Structure formats: structure tokens, C-alpha cells
Amino acid sequence: MKWVYIEDLSKHVSQEIEIRGWVYNKRSSGKIRFLVIRDGTGYVQGTIYSEKKDHPLFQKYDRLTQESSLHLKGKVKKDRRAPGGFEISVSDIKIIQISEDFPITPKKHGVSFLMKNRHLWLRSRKQNAILQIRTELIKAIRDFFDNNGFRLMDTPILTPSACEGTTTLFETEYFDQNAYLSQSGQLYNEATAMAFGKVYCFGPTFRAEKSKTRRHLIEFWMVEPEIAFAQLDDIKKISEDLILYIIERVLENRKTELEILERDIKPLEQVKKPFPRITYEKTIEKLNNKGRSMKFGEDFGAPEETLISEIFKQPVCITHFPAKIKAFYMQPDDKRPDLVLGLDVLASEGYGEIIGGGQRIHDPELLQTKIAEHNLPQEAYEWYLDLRKYGSVPHSGFGLGVERTLAWLCNTKHIRETIPFPRLLYKIYP
RNA sequence: UCCUCGGUAGCUCAAUGGCAGAGCGGGUGGCUGUUAACCACUAGGUUGGGGGUUCGAAUCCCUCCCGAGGAGCCA
Structure with missing residues (x-):
């Protein structure tokens, strides 16, 4: 049979x-x-x-x-x-x-109990639906890049030093030296972009931040495209196309799962390009007009991101951030050297930042100055500086967080349900 | 790291100074279309740990542990 x-x-x-x-x-x-x-x-x-x-x-x-x-x-x-x-x-x-008494009954359970039984919780209908959509999302991301001439270039997870020097890293032993778990493939991606033109990496990243919010995971997945010769405007367009493609694919192939999740698909169907594009300074202005007092130089927190998405009802593309609040490698704006050509895309419906990126510095002297200003050890960045010595070109890229994107698509309140086994602050079981 | 709330049956919760309970799940029986089925019966407890106040503590106090929500931190 x-x-x-x-x-x-x-x-x-x-x-x-x-x-x-x-x-x-x-x-x-x-x-x-x-x-x-x-x-x-x-x-x-x-x-x-x-x-x-x-x-x-x-x-x-x-x-x-x-x-x-x-x-x-x-x-x-x-x-x-x-x-x-x-x-x-x-x-x-x-x-x-014949199964023993299964702990997760068809009735109500608390989060703490469910998380302790995550290995069994995965069998539940809603969890199953979220992770079915996850596989579709990942497939859609890969198809998008593969079909648009990008080369997949996996970057290392064990790295000799911090990528940016800003976030807290997990340290481990590497024979007789220290190594750190990758917090981003970007710097290595810049090297592969100079070798292959258009590249992307897709893998897990690790942040040892003591973040305890519904938007943070200690271990999460990120896809990072990097494109030689691309400038800020080019990646604005690519990030829009990527997001639209993802939505289209999930709506097309995972309708049943969205129904199980009782996800209202209208807000997703209404996403259109171009997304509202706004500078950091204009965003601050808008927030102040809405009664949220903010000064130039302050970064957006969760309440600000929520407010921004309420104002626009669409994913929003924010650019031109103060150099102070962004990473050392960000290309300054020609007209306003205190601003950098960074790009953040905030998802709609209050889900906050799902994309972060921008145009990278291609001038060797400027990059060297920035490394010094940020008190980063120059020896660690010799190879990175090399990329600016041998045929340096303007280039840009961004990272898209898989779990944050999935939380938005599924309208899931907490990011912990968007990965089979979430790593959360102080919690690594099961 | 900080703030707030919480920890009682396998699970979700009630009992707020005076007999520790209900629903679900388990067990037994019943029912021809159920949708988290339903009905009846039944077993199930170191009230997170330790200390204190009191004639009497799940309840009040101290302390520790654990969890949740949020903040900060964070491409």
C-alpha cells in the first residue's frame, strides 16, 4: 500500500x-x-x-x-x-x-513550561506553521539572490577578532589563541565581493549582549549581500525588491500556515515599492512632531521604531545617520561629513528593524583614520585595509535578520518562536 | 545590569491569617459526526528553598533560587 x-x-x-x-x-x-x-x-x-x-x-x-x-x-x-x-x-x-503521557496537552500552557519543552512544543500546530513559513522564507531569500546573479560565499564563524568592536562577543579557544564567534560576515563579504562582484552569505551570528526583549536572540540567522561598485541608492532598491519577493512567495505558498496563525494578510498584501524613504534627521523631526522628544545623535529604541511604523503603515527606509551611532566602516556623506550613508529598513506593524547596512568606506586613508578613532587594533584589520589598496571601489551591502522578518510575516509577538531552538539570555536548554 | 510582576496537583489557575480547591491532562464507565467534543465517577499536594512573626502561615516579614514582562545594551 x-x-x-x-x-x-x-x-x-x-x-x-x-x-x-x-x-x-x-x-x-x-x-x-x-x-x-x-x-x-x-x-x-x-x-x-x-x-x-x-x-x-x-x-x-x-x-x-x-x-x-x-x-x-x-x-x-x-x-x-x-x-x-x-x-x-x-x-x-x-x-x-504507545506514547507516555505527553506533557503538552491540547489546553493552555505558560511560556516557561513550553520553552522547557521546546523539543516537544515543535509538534504543535502553530509552532509547526511558523517553522514551515521559515523554510519558505529561507528558500525565497536564497532564490532571490541566486536568480539575481549573486554568488553564495560562506564566511567563517570562528574569527580572530571583533568585526566592529561594538558588540560583545562569545570567546572560545582556538588551540593556543583566542577566537570569537562571528557577529557578522560582512567584513569577509567585502573581500569576496572584490573577488566575485555580487555575493551573499547566509549563516548564524552570535551576540553576547545581555538583551532581554522580544526582538533579540543570542544566536540568530542573517543573510548579508555585498555588492562591489554599488552605492546607497542601489542597495535601497535591492532591499525593497528582496522584501517584496519574500512576501510574495510566502503569500503564494504558505497561505494555510498563515491561516493557522490567524495572520491578517492584508497589511502584507498592501506592501508596495518604493517604501517611504526618509533621512535620520527628518525621522527625528517627525517623532518630535508626534510628541516623542528626541535630539540629533540619539538612536531609535523600540518605542520609536513602533511609532515610525505607525506613521507610515509601510516598511520604512531610513538613511543618513549620525556617524557617531554607526560602525566605523560607514561611508560619510560628501555634503555632511557628520552623517554616514547607512541604511535601516524598519518592518511595518511595529516590528522594527529588519535590515541594517549601508555604503562602506573605500578610501584607504579615511578607513585607517576611522579605525584609529574607534581605538581598534590596526593589526587585526590589515587584511581589511588591503581591500582598499588593490583596486578599491565604492561598495555597499546590508544584513537582513531572518527571525525578525519571520516574526513580522507571522505576526508573532516574540522572536523566540521563529527558530526551532532559540538561544535566549541565560537559557540554552534544550 | 536595572525596574515591575509572579512561583499552589503533570499543566492553567483559585483560595489573602482559620478544613488546600477547580478546569484540563491521567484512570474507569457512557454516548453514531466529533472539531480544544461532551456526561458521570476516580486517583493525584514537601503551596520554589531556608529562616522568622503568630495560638494558627499558601497568605505577613527577611533571604536565596527560578520564571515572565519591560528598559538598557544591540548594524
């Missing part, structure tokens, strides 16, 4: 097939018994009907507990009463294992 995944059931109506999965829920009513099975690709209801109370299938059914594993054979039927529109009229059950 043919083993079929639940997501493909619609192709097998009226056929005898086999499903392999786990018991999600049971309901019984004497002579008819219901069994909801999940197999990772979806959920389907099985029905067993008999006049005889001691029917062998009833005996097996009665032994089944939540999350018991089984093979289930039966005929696929279309039925309006069944969740999902299809159900299986069960002809045989092969029990693989």
Missing part, C-alpha cells in the same frame, strides 16, 4: 493509502471514533465506525494516547465536516509505540 504524506492527500481521493505519523488528538462517541493524525506535513482526521463495541480497531484505538506513533491505512474521502476537508476512513492501524 502506498505511503502518502498528508499534504498530498488531495491527490489520492477514493484511494486506499497509508499515513505514517503521530496521534494529535482523539474524540470518541461510542460507535464512531475520531483520531487526528499529524505527520509533519499536515493534520488529518481518521474515522472508525462499527456497530460492534469490541471491534479490533476500537481495541487498538482505545490504547492510543496523545503522540503515540502509528501507521494508519484507509480510504481518503472528501468530507466537509472534517478539519482540512479530507478524512480517512480507517481500515487498519499498526501501532509503533
Whole structure:
């Protein structure tokens, strides 16, 4: 008999097939018994009907507990009463294992309990939906870059020193020296961009910040394109195209999951390019007009980002930040040397920054000065300075945070649900 | 690191100085279309740890531990 995944059931109506999965829920009513099975690709209801109370299938059914594993054979039927529109009229059950009492019952649970049971929580419907969308999001990101001439260049996770010297890094041993877990692939990406033109890296990054908010993970995934000869305006356009492509793909292929999450898709459908483009100084002005007093030189916090997204109702592209609040490698504006050509994109609906990037300094002397001003050890940056000695060109890039983007797409309150096993402040179990 | 709130049955919570409870989950029985099914019965407790006040503490005080929300920090 043919083993079929639940997501493909619609192709097998009226056929005898086999499903392999786990018991999600049971309901019984004497002579008819219901069994909801999940197999990772979806959920389907099985029905067993008999006049005889001691029917062998009833005996097996009665032994089944939540999350018991089984093979289930039966005929696929279309039925309006069944969740999902299809159900299986069960002809045989092969029990693989009777599960012990499963901790996560179909009722309410607290976050702390669920996080301790993250390895089991992943089996729940909403968690499953979020992570199904995650795989679509990642595929969409890769397709976007692959289809637009970018070369995938993986950057190292073990690095000899800080990329920027701003964030706190995880330190580890590297034989007889110290090494640090990467907080960004960008600097290495600049080298590969000079070798391949258009590149991107996609990998995990690590920040040892003691951040305890719904927007922060200690370990998170970031995609970082870097383009030789590109200037600020070029990456504005690419970041818009990327975001629009991602939304399109998720809306096209993951509608069922968005429904499970009860995500109102209108705000996503309404995202259009070009996004509102505004400078840092204009943003400060707007915030002040809205009663949020801010001075030039202050960085936006979570409340400001929320307010900005309320003003525009679209993702917003903010540029021209004070040099003081940005990293050392940012290219200064010709007309305003106190400003840098940085780019942040804030997602709509209050989700805050999902993209950060900008144009990089290509002048060797200027870069050297900035490294000195930021008290960074020049020896560590010799290779990086080399990139400006041998055919230096203007170049730009940005990083997009996968989990923040996913939280926005799914309308998930907390970022911890957007990665299978989140690493959070002081929490690394399971 | 700081601020606020919390920790009672496997889970979610009630009991605010006087008998430690309910719903879910588990077990037993019933029911022909259930949708987190329902109905009946049943088992289940070191009230986070330690100390104190009191005739009496889940409840008040001290202390430690753990968690949540937020802030700061943070491309």
C-alpha cells in the first residue's frame, strides 16, 4: 500500500493509502471514533465506525494516547465536516509505540513550561506553521539572490577578532589563541565581493549582549549581500525588491500556515515599492512632531521604531545617520561629513528593524583614520585595509535578520518562536 | 545590569491569617459526526528553598533560587 504524506492527500481521493505519523488528538462517541493524525506535513482526521463495541480497531484505538506513533491505512474521502476537508476512513492501524503521557496537552500552557519543552512544543500546530513559513522564507531569500546573479560565499564563524568592536562577543579557544564567534560576515563579504562582484552569505551570528526583549536572540540567522561598485541608492532598491519577493512567495505558498496563525494578510498584501524613504534627521523631526522628544545623535529604541511604523503603515527606509551611532566602516556623506550613508529598513506593524547596512568606506586613508578613532587594533584589520589598496571601489551591502522578518510575516509577538531552538539570555536548554 | 510582576496537583489557575480547591491532562464507565467534543465517577499536594512573626502561615516579614514582562545594551 502506498505511503502518502498528508499534504498530498488531495491527490489520492477514493484511494486506499497509508499515513505514517503521530496521534494529535482523539474524540470518541461510542460507535464512531475520531483520531487526528499529524505527520509533519499536515493534520488529518481518521474515522472508525462499527456497530460492534469490541471491534479490533476500537481495541487498538482505545490504547492510543496523545503522540503515540502509528501507521494508519484507509480510504481518503472528501468530507466537509472534517478539519482540512479530507478524512480517512480507517481500515487498519499498526501501532509503533504507545506514547507516555505527553506533557503538552491540547489546553493552555505558560511560556516557561513550553520553552522547557521546546523539543516537544515543535509538534504543535502553530509552532509547526511558523517553522514551515521559515523554510519558505529561507528558500525565497536564497532564490532571490541566486536568480539575481549573486554568488553564495560562506564566511567563517570562528574569527580572530571583533568585526566592529561594538558588540560583545562569545570567546572560545582556538588551540593556543583566542577566537570569537562571528557577529557578522560582512567584513569577509567585502573581500569576496572584490573577488566575485555580487555575493551573499547566509549563516548564524552570535551576540553576547545581555538583551532581554522580544526582538533579540543570542544566536540568530542573517543573510548579508555585498555588492562591489554599488552605492546607497542601489542597495535601497535591492532591499525593497528582496522584501517584496519574500512576501510574495510566502503569500503564494504558505497561505494555510498563515491561516493557522490567524495572520491578517492584508497589511502584507498592501506592501508596495518604493517604501517611504526618509533621512535620520527628518525621522527625528517627525517623532518630535508626534510628541516623542528626541535630539540629533540619539538612536531609535523600540518605542520609536513602533511609532515610525505607525506613521507610515509601510516598511520604512531610513538613511543618513549620525556617524557617531554607526560602525566605523560607514561611508560619510560628501555634503555632511557628520552623517554616514547607512541604511535601516524598519518592518511595518511595529516590528522594527529588519535590515541594517549601508555604503562602506573605500578610501584607504579615511578607513585607517576611522579605525584609529574607534581605538581598534590596526593589526587585526590589515587584511581589511588591503581591500582598499588593490583596486578599491565604492561598495555597499546590508544584513537582513531572518527571525525578525519571520516574526513580522507571522505576526508573532516574540522572536523566540521563529527558530526551532532559540538561544535566549541565560537559557540554552534544550 | 536595572525596574515591575509572579512561583499552589503533570499543566492553567483559585483560595489573602482559620478544613488546600477547580478546569484540563491521567484512570474507569457512557454516548453514531466529533472539531480544544461532551456526561458521570476516580486517583493525584514537601503551596520554589531556608529562616522568622503568630495560638494558627499558601497568605505577613527577611533571604536565596527560578520564571515572565519591560528598559538598557544591540548594524
